[in-house]
Amino acid sequence: MTEHRRTDTRHAEAPAGQAREHSLRIERLNFAYGDTPILRGIDLHVREGEFLALLGPSGSGKSTLLRLIAGLESPTAGRLDASGRPVSGPGTDRAVVFQHYALFPWMTVVDNVAEAVAKAHPRLPRSERRARALKQLERVGLGEVGGNHPFELSGGMQQRAAIARALALESPFLLMDEPFGALDPINRAKLQDLLIEVWQGSTPRRTVVFVTHDVDEALLLADRIAVMGATPGRIIAEHSVPFARPRQRAALFKDAGFHRLREEIAEALDADTLAHLEAA
């Protein structure tokens, strides 16, 4: 049974005419598949405009937590609010980008993006949907290939198209599940830079939850990192990422503070894995 405890009224319904704060509030959240606990006691607050990385080893429940935020699964217990309202299913306020691009192969790239715009804004005229789609494709460097089909694009380009599709929804939340995990290192770096450029260049900034198992990627991109441990999945540490933006990869990798934080996170992950091996 889904239980929503309302112990805090700060994110309750905004009065008419007042802008809603696009934050996420997760409290004492549990999730199980049948009798198998997958997530236990998740407490997490993501501020509006914040870039949060969910970092953890395989099987720690990062994707499951993202799917819960996306409304693709329901909590077994606890509270999960987006913009002050309990999440009760998928919504166009929460755009999702998966590792595999999930573009419709029978549609052109621009039609794929325009279709997403149509879902989010069904009353927009067709020409306006197309114009929005083209604008986002240009933003991600795909202005020239909108008329192509996804199979005519490289993996990196398809992932750019998937990002354009998510941006075209103009949703306040952007949920990303290892979006660059299938890319080669050069394309991965390019898309990391593109994502940050787009996120920093948008007003208001989107609230981002970004799943990764790559410590460097989390440190490069995020404002804050929630580190997850496994069996069952739970948050074992949270770290603010103090490095000024824009972050230059080369400078960051030479920074002593970067290496200290990286080591601290790696040690927390190792200690959790070791504790489980000893308990097994």
Ligand SMILES: Nc1ncnc2c1ncn2[C@@H]1O[C@H](COP(=O)(O)OP(=O)(O)OP(=O)(O)O)[C@@H](O)[C@H]1O
């Ligand atoms: N449909 C399902 N039925 C039962 N168990 C599942 C199902 N989907 C995932 N799980 C289990 O839930 C746990 C968490 O999986 P999840 O994919 O969320 O982890 P993850 O941290 O994202 O891992 P990865 O980095 O490998 O994607 C795993 O033990 C997985 O086997």
